[in-house]
Amino acid sequence: MKKIIALLLIFTYILISAAIPASASSQIRIGLLWGADAKNAEVGSKSGVNITLGNSWIACLPYSSVTVSSYASYYTVIEKSGFGSIEECQTYVKNVSTDCVPFYHAGSFHAAKAWYTDYESAEAKLSEVHELLNPEAYILSPTYNSLCICVNDNPVLITSSGTMKIEAKDSTLTLNGSGHRGILEFSGNSGYVSVISILSMEEYLYGVVSCEIGSGAPLEAKKAQAVCARTYAMANMGKHSPEGFDLCATQDCQVYGGMATENATTIQAVNETAHQLLRHNGQLVNAYYSASCGGKTADAISVWKIDRNYLKSATDDGCESYTWEENLDYNKLSHSLAKIGKGVGKLKDINIAERSSDGSVTKLEFIGEYGTSVIEKEAVRTFLGVKSQYFDFTDEEHEIVIPVNSNEEEKKYPYISHKYSVEEMIINGLLMNCTELVLKETVPSKTKIKGYGYGHRVGMCQLGAINHAKNGWDYHKILAHYYNGSKVS
Ligand SMILES: [Zn+2]
Numbered sequence: 121m122k123k124i125i126a127l128l129l130i131f132t133y134i135l136i137s138a139a140i141p142a143s144a145s146s147q148i149r150i151g152l153l154w155g156a157d158a159k160n161a162e163v164g165s166k167s168g169v170n171i172t173l174g175n176s177w178i179a180c181l182p183y184s185s186v187t188v189s190s191y192a193s194y195y196t197v198i199e200k201s202g203f204g205s206i207e208e209c210q211t212y213v214k215n216v217s218t219d220c221v222p223f224y225h226a227g228s229f230h231a232a233k234a235w236y237t238d239y240e241s242a243e244a245k246l247s248e249v250h251e252l253l254n255p256e257a258y259i260l261s262p263t264y265n266s267l268c269i270c271v272n273d274n275p276v277l278i279t280s281s282g283t284m285k286i287e288a289k290d291s292t293l294t295l296n297g298s299g300h301r302g303i304l305e306f307s308g309n310s311g312y313v314s315v316i317s318i319l320s321m322e323e324y325l326y327g328v329v330s331c332e333i334g335s336g337a338p339l340e341a342k343k344a345q346a347v348c349a350r351t352y353a354m355a356n357m358g359k360h361s362p363e364g365f366d367l368c369a370t371q372d373c374q375v376y377g378g379m380a381t382e383n384a385t386t387i388q389a390v391n392e393t394a395h396q397l398l399r400h401n402g403q404l405v406n407a408y409y410s411a412s413c414g415g416k417t418a419d420a421i422s423v424w425k426i427d428r429n430y431l432k433s434a435t436d437d438g439c440e441s442y443t444w445e446e447n448l449d450y451n452k453l454s455h456s457l458a459k460i461g462k463g464v465g466k467l468k469d470i471n472i473a474e475r476s477s478d479g480s481v482t483k484l485e486f487i488g489e490y491g492t493s494v495i496e497k498e499a500v501r502t503f504l505g506v507k508s509q510y511f512d513f514t515d516e517e518h519e520i521v522i523p524v525n526s527n528e529e530e531k532k533y534p535y536i537s538h539k540y541s542v543e544e545m546i547i548n549g550l551l552m553n554c555t556e557l558v559l560k561e562t563v564p565s566k567t568k569i570k571g572y573g574y575g576h577r578v579g580m581c582q583l584g585a586i587n588h589a590k591n592g593w594d595y596h597k598i599l600a601h602y603y604n605g606s607k608v609s
């Protein structure tokens with residue numbers, strides 16, 4: 121009997137464990153600063169910060185604000201070793217050798233004289249220390265991944281290498297003034313510091329939902345956004361693994377703004393959809409979303425080379441009124457084409473060569489003095505620098521003439537410019553004094569665009585979601601509308 125109960129218990133445990141979604145206990149790593157952007161980072165916490173190096177806690181610093189920077193390319197004189205704690209090391213520095221800094225290296229604290237950029241200077245200081253203080257002092261060569269913590273520009277702790285984690289002691293942690301849940305991880309790299317926020321998936325979403333759909337969006341729209349953002353994050357986990365984190369905090373992944381962007385309905389939306397993900401035939405949906413579809417969402421195949429049943433075009437009466445206008449500059453476009461190796465010389469005309477049934481311009485032809493170039497799919501939007509791929513040219517076709525030696529003529533007749541068509545110049549009497557028009561040149565006429573929607577238009581339309589929520593749709597209905605055949609589970 122006991123055996124049966126034990127087996128039943130094990131079976132029940134297996135069932136319960138299997139039911140816990142993967143995201144329930146997982147932590148996510150969000151890149152906040154990295155690369156050449158980050159020289160140093162200001163970390164704040166009202167009641168001090170706990171410092172962990174690798175997996176070992178090493179110190180609690182009682183400061184409300186510290187600056188973390190990379191300590192690379194410096195020779196360091198290790199004056200005295202063997203301190204069991206930072207406090208012991210600080211006491212030595214205070215009483216014996218005030219120009220030393222507590223230096224954490226190879227598992228313990230050392231009193232160090234820091235910041236020598238060349239070996240000779242470090243050697244000169246070392247012989248002084250040998251003579252006056254400690255014959256066992258030695259020089260440590262620079263490492264590219266060391267870190268330094270300063271308070272009011274004074275170094276209070278330097279580490280020789282490793283990844284440093286900073287946690288707030290009983291309060292909120294801030295990075296450059298913005299509050300963050302969880303802990304912050306720092307690593308140095310040749311003069312630059314990278315900062316990664318490590319927090320739970322749900323804490324991360326508290327800082328995403330408002331950034332992505334707006335803090336004032338209705339609850340059900342925010343719930344739809346929370347499910348999309350969670351699903352996107354799960355499906356794209358590790359997108360930035362070469363840089364050491366899962367997702368970045370920008371539009372490249374999803375915009376994450378930390379605690380400053382949280383509010384009560386955002387937290388409610390995340391909590392009420394906790395751990396819920398969007399699936400199609402049991403598989404995680406690639407939950408793309410964009411600001412506005414302009415009345416029709418785009419099939420993913422019109423934008424990328426992605427063909428999914430749940431990313432087909434859907435009509436949307438939630439945002440038809442979202443339109444925009446843009447003027448094209450042919451000179452700039454000629455240069456931009458040349459820059460990407462598609463130069464056609466002076467640009468003469470632009471043709472919409474292909475449009476999909478969802479309204480997206482999928483192929484655009486650029487006709488110039490030396491030939492024709494083609495731009496396709498999402499590049500149509502990004503290359504033109506316009507809000508969406510769903511647009512029309514709105515100029516009326518007309519021919520414009522300019523004088524043959526236009527510089528001289530323009531000096532003489534400053535009103536003759538590319539702005540006027542022949543008809544307009546005749547109507548306005550501008551041609552009366554100009555009898556020397558010899559060359560007739562067609563100036564590009566397709567320069568005005570009227571467009572619909574904002575963004576790639578694939579998947580959920582955020583403006584539509586907001587309006588549908590206002591009309592009483594719940595988040596299940598919103599998601600089912602934009603991701604056909606998918607279910608929340
Ligand atoms: Zn990213």
Ligand SMILES: [Zn+2]
Nearest residue numbers: 413439581584
């Ligand atoms: Zn829409």
